[in-house]
Amino acid sequence: MKHTYQRRSDCPINFSLEVFGDPWSLLIIRDIVYFGKKTYGEFLASEEGMATNILASRLARLEQRGILLKRPSEKDRRKEEYALTEKGLDLIPIMVEMANWSAEHDPETGAPADWIALMKADREHMIQLMRETVKSGSGVFVGEKSLVGHIG
Amino acid sequence: MKHTYQRRSDCPINFSLEVFGDPWSLLIIRDIVYFGKKTYGEFLASEEGMATNILASRLARLEQRGILLKRPSEKDRRKEEYALTEKGLDLIPIMVEMANWSAEHDPETGAPADWIALMKADREHMIQLMRETVKSGSGVFVGEKSLVGHIG
């Protein structure tokens, strides 16, 4: 019998860890939420440099766990596009807290201070805005409808 | 040169993952925060059943990363007691969000519904209470000064 998924416990912290408790999964979610990435190649190009087999296995697992949805790109039929489900969008508050924690405790953090301040000052509203931004297909920092501004 | 710690990036999400982005570290933090556990033997007895070598390596790593403080027990000189630093206590909001997410998306969750409701209704205040409870040496659910009630 394959893929008989045996959970370690019913603890909610443990449940989270079994879905995204590894060093890579949340980076994919981050790429979607903050940078508006959608495709295998875009994820692969992230500065953390994940290996191709790890990326492929994590994408498959996150899809199987109901965090990601995969569908063929309309513009380029070689490409697959990955998007967050509602369950995946609900991870945004967790990432926000992780970003706040790192901004506080990492002296070399790349987190923009004004963004972190904004997240702390108006948490609920900003999370709602982030969710809508990601749902529209943009990233919080990068994309046509990004929250923070444009690059090009 | 040993232990030359090479970070993958300055991204705050990545920073968090490099500190506690594995399937076990947060379970130790959970044991301290929610169940008031302090010693190697108590962590080892958790229902997820971590291996002895993994537990030892995670305790050492969390201490090295400034999340845990280790000191000899006063009552039993064979024992070491582990406690959260301020940096470690600051992880509480992250765990709260993980618990909320799992309570929402895990049909078999063991999270008490009334506790989750309380956390959502009065988040900031409850997090403050949790922090004080843990600082006093109790767990949120278990211990002399526990937030929720007593067992014995």
Next chain:
DNA sequence: TTAGATTACTGGCGATTCACAAGTGAAAAG
């Protein structure tokens, strides 16, 4: 039309990490 990129993967390989079992030395308990 065709040669060359690009894209999303898969497979091989050695190294690391993992789970599991069995020890170790120190201290406490009887």
Next chain:
DNA sequence: CTTTTCACTTGTGAATCGCCAGTAATCTAA
């Protein structure tokens, strides 16, 4: 003393990991 408890360490195989080299399908330019 002897036994038990405690916090680890060590050893062993299995699984997973990081890196590299493909590959089939599709797009792109000449």
